[in-house]
Amino acid sequence: MSHYPTLEWKNNTLILLDQRKLPFEIIMVECRSVNDVAEAIRNMTVRGAPAIGATAAYGMAIAANNTSVKEPYRLHEDIKMAGQVLIAARPTAVNLSWAVRRILNRLHDPLLEDTLAIRSAVLAEAHAIAVEDVEVNRQIAKNALELLPDQVTFIHHCNTGALATVDYGTALGVIRAAHENGKKVFVYVDETRPRMQGARLTAWELEQLGIPYKIIVDGASGFVIKNCGVNAVTVGCDRVAANGDTANKVGTYNLALVAHAHGVPFYVVGPTSTVDLETPTGADIPIEERPAEEITHINGQWIAPHKAQVFNPAFDVTPAEYITAIITEAGICFPPYTESLRKAVQSRSQSASPDRNRTPGSLHHF
Numbered sequence: 471m472s473h474y475p476t477l478e479w480k481n482n483t484l485i486l487l488d489q490r491k492l493p494f495e496i497i498m499v500e501c502r503s504v505n506d507v508a509e510a511i512r513n514m515t516v517r518g519a520p521a522i523g524a525t526a527a528y529g530m531a532i533a534a535n536n537t538s539v540k541e542p543y544r545l546h547e548d549i550k551m552a553g554q555v556l557i558a559a560r561p562t563a564v565n566l567s568w569a570v571r572r573i574l575n576r577l578h579d580p581l582l583e584d585t586l587a588i589r590s591a592v593l594a595e596a597h598a599i600a601v602e603d604v605e606v607n608r609q610i611a612k613n614a615l616e617l618l619p620d621q622v623t624f625i626h627h628c629n630t631g632a633l634a635t636v637d638y639g640t641a642l643g644v645i646r647a648a649h650e651n652g653k654k655v656f657v658y659v660d661e662t663r664p665r666m667q668g669a670r671l672t673a674w675e676l677e678q679l680g681i682p683y684k685i686i687v688d689g690a691s692g693f694v695i696k697n698c699g700v701n702a703v704t705v706g707c708d709r710v711a712a713n714g715d716t717a718n719k720v721g722t723y724n725l726a727l728v729a730h731a732h733g734v735p736f737y738v739v740g741p742t743s744t745v746d747l748e749t750p751t752g753a754d755i756p757i758e759e760r761p762a763e764e765i766t767h768i769n770g771q772w773i774a775p776h777k778a779q780v781f782n783p784a785f786d787v788t789p790a791e792y793i794t795a796i797i798t799e800a801g802i803c804f805p806p807y808t809e810s811l812r813k814a815v816q817s818r819s820q821s822a823s824p825d826r827n828r829t830p831g832s833l834h835h836f
Contacts, residue, residue, distance in 0.1 A: 476521050476633055477528070479597070482535050484528045486516045489633055493674040504533045504552040511559040511566070514665065518634020519708045519744055520603050523565030526556045527596035530573040534592040545585050546577055549592065561756045562717055562785050563708040564746045569599055600636045606741045607638040609799040611647035614739065617795065617802070618644075621654040623699045625691055625729075628662045628719035629671035630706035630739065641704040641739035642672060644797065649681050657683040658694050662719060664764040664782065688721050692728045703729045707740040707796075714790030714807025715752025720783050726792040735794040742798045742818040745811050752787035760784045801834025810836035 474496055478485045484501040490513070491497045499515050501507045507529030510516050516525050533552030539545050553570040560566060576595045582588045624645055628634075631642035639646060649655045657676060662668035669685050676683045686694055694700060703725060709717045716722075716738050729736040749755055762780035766772060774780075796803040796811065800818040803810035813836045 473632075476518075476636060477516065477525055477600070479528055479531075479593075479600075482532070484525065484532060486510055486525065487633070488515050489517055489671060490515060492633075492670055501529070501532065503536060504529050504555055507532060508555050508559040511556070517667070518629065519563040519565040519706065520607070520635040520640065520741060521633070522560065522563050523569035523743065524596070524600045524603055524636050526553075526566050527569040527573055527599045529556050530570065531589075531593040531596045534589045540585060542583065542585055542588060545588050549577065549588075550574060560758055562758045563744075564749075565708075565741075565743055568743045572599065603636040603741070604638055606743075606799040607635055607640055607643045608647075610640060610739060610741065610797055611638065611643040613799070613802055614644040614737070614797045615647060615651060617735070617737065617797070618648050618653060618702060620652075622648060622702050623656045623658070625658045625660065625694065625700050625703045625725065626672060627660040627668065627688075627703075627705050627722055627725055629667040629675070630704075631672060631675040633671050633675060634706065639675075640741070641706045641737070642675060644704050644737070644739055645676075645681065646679055649679065655681055657681060658691075658698065658700065659683050659685045660688050660691060660721065660725070661685055662721065663688055667719070688724075691725050695728050695732050695734055700734055703734060703736045704739055705737070707738050707744050708785060709749065709755050710738065710740065710745045710796060710811065711749045711751050711755060712745075712747045712808060712811060713751050714793055714796065714803075714805065714811060715755070716788045716790070716793060716796075717752065717755045717757065717785045718788065720786045723786040723788045723792075726788040730792045736788075736792060738788075738793050738796045740796070740798065742800055742815050745798070745815050747812060747815060752789065755785075755787055757787070758784040801836055803836045 486499045488497040488499045537548040557567050631639035659672050660668045705722050707716045707718050726736050760782050765780050766774040790807050798814050800814040803814050
């Protein structure tokens with residue numbers, strides 16, 4: 471697979487692959503300020519919950535490096551303000567606020583007595599978040615293999631591959647691992663309106679991986695599940711509430727309903743950092759509404775009446791009752807999710823890496 475990194479850190483600069491230009495252009499964007507990073511998150515230069523989290527962490531490192539203050543307490547304040555700017559960029563994906571909180575928690579270390587030590591610690595924590603994301607994704611994919619038959623036809627919504635993460639992917643990483651482990655894989659790719667992440671990004675990744683696929687319009691998923699041998703649905707997640715309700719790219723809820731109606735397993739895939747135990751249910755998840763132009767325009771051209779009113783939620787919430795399992799790096803969570811998700815998060819928090827305290831072949835079911 472040709473590898474274009476989603477994000478890189480070079481010379482105190484965050485470099486992002488501009489996902490708005492794919493699949494036709496490979497353009498890297500340099501972020502040198504917190505506002506640059508926040509705008510890249512807001513305008514979807516970078517997208518995907520894990521990638522947004524890592525990007526925010528590096529945004530905090532940029533904030534720490536750019537300030538000229540000499541007093542540690544003032545540097546703390548500048549970093550906290552940067553965190554607020556970043557969190558405001560996109561409200562639904564909890565990985566963003568998770569990464570900001572993780573950086574801020576690092577500042578509590580009493581050994582960080584001067585500004586140089588603080589700057590070094592913030593950057594080291596950002597690097598750790600990025601490295602861990604790749605390890606976590608690979609462990610998620612490994613955990614999922616036991617759920618999949620040797621011949622598996624997927625439907626996948628949006629993009630959850632290497633582009634949505636630091637590398638490898640979550641829900642698309644599961645598909646990738648199935649292919650790499652010799653399973654016979656085929657993927658129906660939802661185009662994912664209005665920004666077409668499936669058609670532009672997922673198809674591009676599958677092509678490079680050599681995994682056979684066909685793009686379908688979002689509205690065809692019911693017909694495809696009923697008639698085309700689909701036996702697994704995999705989707706990512708931007709926030710999972712404590713009861714298992716899951717916010718993901720708009721259109722996911724429709725797909726879950728169709729899968730449920732036809733008895734097809736519906737798997738939510740993501741790291742435990744996306745599980746928000748402080749959010750009781752999906753009704754408590756803030757849903758971002760994006761600009762009307764994403765619907766009324768294609769490539770800058772109007773496709774709707776000029777006075778058309780638009781409602782453009784970026785996400786919807788799938789109730790836990792329609793989710794077969796939630797696959798994490800800590801293990802596979804099954805209903806009741808109020809119990810299994812908490813156990814998975816606790817298990818992860820007790821482990822410094824996805825493989826720590828595991829024996830080969832071990833897998834937790836919650």
